[in-house]
Amino acid sequence: MEEVDHLAHERRTANFDVDAMKVVWAGSRRAFEIADRVGRLVASDPEFRKDNRTSLGRKDLFTNTLRKAAHAWKRINELSLTEEEASMFRFFVDEPAYVDLHWGMFIPAIKGQGTDEQQKKWLSMAYKMQIIGCYAQTELGHGSNVQGLETTSTYDPKSDEFVIHSPTLTSSKWWPGGLGKVSTHAVVYARLITDGKDYGVHGFIVQLRSLDDHSPLPGITIGDIGTKFGNGAYNTMDNGVLRFDHVRIPRDQMLMRLSQVTREGKCIQSDVPRQLVYGTMVFVRQAIVSDASKALSKAVCIAARYSAIRRQFGSQDGGPEIQVLDYKTQQNRLFPLLASAYAFRFVGEWLKWLYRDVTQRLQAGDFATLPEVHACTAGLKSLTTSVTADGIEECRKLCGGHGYLCSSGLPELFAVYVPACTYEGDNIVLLLQVARFLMKTVSQLGSGKKPTGTAAYIGKAEYLLQCRCNVQRAEDWLNPSVILEAFEARALRLAVNCAENISKASNAEEGFTDLSADLLEAAVAHCELIIVSKFIAKVQQEMEGHGVKEQLQALCNIYALSLLHNHLGDFLATSSINSKQAALANEQLRSLYSQVRPNVVALVDAFNYTDHYLSSVLGRYDGNVYPKLYEEAWKDPLNESVIPDGYHEYIRPLLRQQLRVSRL
Amino acid sequence: MEEVDHLAHERRTANFDVDAMKVVWAGSRRAFEIADRVGRLVASDPEFRKDNRTSLGRKDLFTNTLRKAAHAWKRINELSLTEEEASMFRFFVDEPAYVDLHWGMFIPAIKGQGTDEQQKKWLSMAYKMQIIGCYAQTELGHGSNVQGLETTSTYDPKSDEFVIHSPTLTSSKWWPGGLGKVSTHAVVYARLITDGKDYGVHGFIVQLRSLDDHSPLPGITIGDIGTKFGNGAYNTMDNGVLRFDHVRIPRDQMLMRLSQVTREGKCIQSDVPRQLVYGTMVFVRQAIVSDASKALSKAVCIAARYSAIRRQFGSQDGGPEIQVLDYKTQQNRLFPLLASAYAFRFVGEWLKWLYRDVTQRLQAGDFATLPEVHACTAGLKSLTTSVTADGIEECRKLCGGHGYLCSSGLPELFAVYVPACTYEGDNIVLLLQVARFLMKTVSQLGSGKKPTGTAAYIGKAEYLLQCRCNVQRAEDWLNPSVILEAFEARALRLAVNCAENISKASNAEEGFTDLSADLLEAAVAHCELIIVSKFIAKVQQEMEGHGVKEQLQALCNIYALSLLHNHLGDFLATSSINSKQAALANEQLRSLYSQVRPNVVALVDAFNYTDHYLSSVLGRYDGNVYPKLYEEAWKDPLNESVIPDGYHEYIRPLLRQQLRVSRL
Numbered sequence A, B: 001m002e003e004v005d006h007l008a009h010e011r012r013t014a015n016f017d018v019d020a021m022k023v024v025w026a027g028s029r030r031a032f033e034i035a036d037r038v039g040r041l042v043a044s045d046p047e048f049r050k051d052n053r054t055s056l057g058r059k060d061l062f063t064n065t066l067r068k069a070a071h072a073w074k075r076i077n078e079l080s081l082t083e084e085e086a087s088m089f090r091f092f093v094d095e096p097a098y099v100d101l102h103w104g105m106f107i108p109a110i111k112g113q114g115t116d117e118q119q120k121k122w123l124s125m126a127y128k129m130q131i132i133g134c135y136a137q138t139e140l141g142h143g144s145n146v147q148g149l150e151t152t153s154t155y156d157p158k159s160d161e162f163v164i165h166s167p168t169l170t171s172s173k174w175w176p177g178g179l180g181k182v183s184t185h186a187v188v189y190a191r192l193i194t195d196g197k198d199y200g201v202h203g204f205i206v207q208l209r210s211l212d213d214h215s216p217l218p219g220i221t222i223g224d225i226g227t228k229f230g231n232g233a234y235n236t237m238d239n240g241v242l243r244f245d246h247v248r249i250p251r252d253q254m255l256m257r258l259s260q261v262t263r264e265g266k267c268i269q270s271d272v273p274r275q276l277v278y279g280t281m282v283f284v285r286q287a288i289v290s291d292a293s294k295a296l297s298k299a300v301c302i303a304a305r306y307s308a309i310r311r312q313f314g315s316q317d318g319g320p321e322i323q324v325l326d327y328k329t330q331q332n333r334l335f336p337l338l339a340s341a342y343a344f345r346f347v348g349e350w351l352k353w354l355y356r357d358v359t360q361r362l363q364a365g366d367f368a369t370l371p372e373v374h375a376c377t378a379g380l381k382s383l384t385t386s387v388t389a390d391g392i393e394e395c396r397k398l399c400g401g402h403g404y405l406c407s408s409g410l411p412e413l414f415a416v417y418v419p420a421c422t423y424e425g426d427n428i429v430l431l432l433q434v435a436r437f438l439m440k441t442v443s444q445l446g447s448g449k450k451p452t453g454t455a456a457y458i459g460k461a462e463y464l465l466q467c468r469c470n471v472q473r474a475e476d477w478l479n480p481s482v483i484l485e486a487f488e489a490r491a492l493r494l495a496v497n498c499a500e501n502i503s504k505a506s507n508a509e510e511g512f513t514d515l516s517a518d519l520l521e522a523a524v525a526h527c528e529l530i531i532v533s534k535f536i537a538k539v540q541q542e543m544e545g546h547g548v549k550e551q552l553q554a555l556c557n558i559y560a561l562s563l564l565h566n567h568l569g570d571f572l573a574t575s576s577i578n579s580k581q582a583a584l585a586n587e588q589l590r591s592l593y594s595q596v597r598p599n600v601v602a603l604v605d606a607f608n609y610t611d612h613y614l615s616s617v618l619g620r621y622d623g624n625v626y627p628k629l630y631e632e633a634w635k636d637p638l639n640e641s642v643i644p645d646g647y648h649e650y651i652r653p654l655l656r657q658q659l660r661v662s663r664l
């Protein structure tokens, strides 16, 4: 069969070097090559097919995931993949599974909080998957407030053991991924009680299931917490419930890097600084930001390709209709998301650098930048995941009716993605932490303490409070320093306004609480400034490939100017710009859309996603949408028979007026 | 077992008459009584249980729906329900099914477009469900652009028949609900071709399946289009695909109220005015707006009750933690949605009146208000469904992690609701129609033609272009006329700005296209003004019951001021208010939140939803969330066995390092 590329025309009109852009997107030529190779490996292996995922029942779906996870582990070993490649491999398998928590939370927790000895013992087994672990923190009654966890771990000096117990129903562990059906072990967070005193929440390694026959150990009640949002999606994961009835573990299974309990039951602090733990947090959050760019780019890729195929209205003289991608409203919804995908990609890359930087500093005992880094990563986690969740759904709507079919790939992408707004810190709770940092930084301005890093602009408060935007023509908005200053002025002025209003309250804590809705907006402004500035910095780097820089410049401007438009209230209320300038920004935005339009399909091709990874009929590389949609439909279980089950009981009697009616 | 009301305290603190509010919400005492009675009937009938819906596979789910639909029909007959009660009954059964299209689209299409004779013949069968019909308009290649449909209906004067045919793959009918597995008949939209000429799209009644054995008639290929978004959700519906291979139907099955084809094959227009068809459209859209208020209120009810139960942080001296409902950020997300639910309810009620009004006018041959009515209903459909879809997801996020469980009810509510943004007119396409109307109205301002109804304010252009908001204290924002004027000024000025910018373009059509993103904002402003003004009008009516009016006043102000805050850019850029006034509006909003807080649970109780209808563990009337969540979990199929299927194949060999690795 001849293969036709229905998007060939779109690809021809692009005026930049797509291959070079692929490298920029991947981060480096090496990263590109690994991703490309591993992506193809997974895509070409029939064991990893996922097109049937949304129609499987929970049990089949889950067994299927177990099968894939085992096969992936086998392949990773057969191919002797490096750690980086293995993690890339799991990424392309693209199915939430217990292994995510094993590698992503269980192992890092032991690395971060275990002593050298503990690491040696447990990690060597974990690396070989001789044990499978999960991360059991959240309880039925407590998620965000970790300090409120109720599970207890009481030291019994008689037997040199901890007794782990769930004293109430709400203390049941609830949500940990991999817990429900698979994990043999968990890092369990529980209140350490020794010598009659409560020392707060600590981590403990607890074996949950027998390594012989997988049955739960005595005193342990364990199960899955039930169906979650969407078909397929996160239902491949066994998020679990766990109750302890006085379960005993040896003393040396408390993670003792930071605090120790002695044989006698004394709790002592080690001399390892507690701050070291934050390194792990920065690592986890940079991974989440990087995932956000992947999920959003996936959705954008589907919507962009389909929008180039889909035609609606405006046929002249019987010619083809208009591609919906040509409608300005479609562009105004899609292009800022495309720009955001790139923006998140670059800020994610920068966060990787930040992680290395902060790790070095921590090791050198320099904790000065921690509050700023904490605020920055918390804020970026919150902002990028929120925008991505909403953006995926917008992409689905951009596909009209067909986006509602599972075969579009978008419903499952949305359902599997949204919990990122909740786990690893509820997005609102995180933004409030950013706001606290901002208020503190502003309040210290007089004290001579100079804000650094992503907060450095706050040090320019005096200037930023009185500067005026001097945009006079639409093109002036193409100047990065003009954009940067407008975003800095907005962020700073919102923060200072909040600080002033708080200072009017009878007490600062009450003021903070009362104004917390405004504070969220200040926090968002701070985070958007970070992303804009990192995007600008990226675009100012040397870059290979014809037209690559120009496209990224255009996307960077679209990102900034569309934000400006969406938050116009902020910019105008703080007089960071005036309404004439706002209108000019809009005008510039429109012309940027025209500039990007011929490149859109190539700009999503640059993500280099395989059709397997996208798993979307609408997003197919070749754009051959309609025959494939038609083909997919017939695979639905309902189409196994022409006459539906239930016809004889429920349709025929109705049509024939033979439903037995017992008039009351 | 003793029943404890965990929300009793919340209910005690309410300072208004909940029973009176229930009547206001329902629309009248009579409406309340019907809804209350029918709601309980459905809830108490075990045949209608829906708690297992999200874990059924597609086939079981579908058969289950057939069973419920038949049982509902039986009960409706047994109880001799009126048409109004029957439709209420189906609403409380709360499961999308072929009957929705039969009653909601098939019958109205024949009523609106069939001749008296056709109505007599077909409706008598349809009312008794001796035939089951669907509405087959959309095709694989065409949805929004109805005029572009490709299915043909060619008149053959030899046999006095139409030949219905699908000439291309993209002409396959695609999406019609009830089509895939159930309907015996359809109103099929196809291009009428007679005498060698294409007369555009018309409706035809086509039998699809044998009334004897349900098999598709010759020339008809028919099936389900596959899984859609979410577990349960819209997968209870057999949205279908349909292809015709030269299928013949008698001439009198063309719906001939407006156009007729004679025995000789001449196409003639009847003297019935085409505008009459718009009555049906107004009816369908008012129903969608009313559904929006129901879906949003359902989500808000769940989130509000759970937020009063959920506690997180801030325990002092071992006392209980803070209810998350007390956090200002939670209030700032939830309360505007609560206010929107009420706002949509009242504007929906007003639309019912509008429908009656427009029907009378049409019958009297008065078509003058049609363009305004069309713009108003299109806009309100678009706005209320978009806000509701986003609002449901926000409510889900307001429930933290637990909102992600299907047992919260929110994932399914979202998945089943979102297509309302797409069907019956894509929301963006509809807003563009509103924008067209606005531009036309503005352009005719000089001509002496006075805008009426919801567009009357445009007639005050001269005043609204120069008026100034004179709010000086936060309380000034409580004055309805101040709010109204600010919203009128904003809407008018945005529209006039657009009109001016369009007039600068070289041609008006191009100008409209280029500025369409701005035009959407003007359209939204117009629609929000309508809702605000109808809410204000409602609150100004006489109302019984202690405190009822005060609560609605507060909600009305919350609705308006939160919109003002969310669209601050509009208000400031058009100088409809200044930034000082914006800050005062925010201040007023905060104090309104405090005023409403003690009443929130009672305000959602006023919806009078049964636990069956809510089908949410988090939204239970008694607030007994945790034990029930725990109980629900164990019902998951994965918990049928302690050791998961697949353990022996995929987990044990992995733990034991026995995955057969074939080193390459």
Ligand SMILES: Cc1cc2nc3c(=O)[nH]c(=O)nc-3n(C[C@H](O)[C@H](O)[C@H](O)COP(=O)(O)OP(=O)(O)OC[C@H]3O[C@@H](n4cnc5c(N)ncnc54)[C@H](O)[C@@H]3O)c2cc1C
Pocket: A101, A135, A136, A137, A138, A141, A142, A143, A144, A145, A174, A175, A176, A177, A234, A239, A419, A422, A423, A424, A425, A426, A428, A429, A432, B310, B312, B313, B324, B327, B329, B330, B397, B398, B399, B400, B401, B402, B404
């Ligand atoms: C798919 C998924 C996977 C998960 N995996 C794991 C896992 O592997 N291991 C594990 O231990 N946990 C896991 N979790 C749990 C997750 O970490 C928690 O759900 C998360 O921390 C949010 O906490 P919560 O659910 O208690 O929300 P809550 O804190 O109860 O949030 C409810 C509402 O209250 C608001 N709120 C809470 N506190 C405040 C405040 N101080 N100020 C203002 N508003 C506030 C929130 O914004 C939210 O709107 C997972 C959750 C999900 C959904």
Ligand SMILES: Cc1cc2nc3c(=O)[nH]c(=O)nc-3n(C[C@H](O)[C@H](O)[C@H](O)COP(=O)(O)OP(=O)(O)OC[C@H]3O[C@@H](n4cnc5c(N)ncnc54)[C@H](O)[C@@H]3O)c2cc1C
Pocket: A310, A312, A313, A324, A327, A329, A330, A397, A398, A399, A400, A401, A402, A404, B101, B135, B136, B137, B138, B141, B142, B143, B144, B145, B174, B175, B176, B177, B234, B239, B419, B422, B423, B424, B425, B426, B428, B429, B432
């Ligand atoms: C659950 C469900 C049930 C349905 N039930 C039925 C049914 O019973 N019977 C039936 O006949 N149909 C039914 N439909 C089909 C439905 O009516 C169409 O999906 C709807 O009309 C949208 O059309 P579309 O899918 O072609 O979207 P498209 O028009 O292709 O939309 C794709 C994108 O293009 C944009 N766009 C399109 N035109 C323009 C324009 N002029 N300007 C700017 N942007 C534009 C849209 O905004 C959207 O972003 C159903 C659909 C769904 C999802």
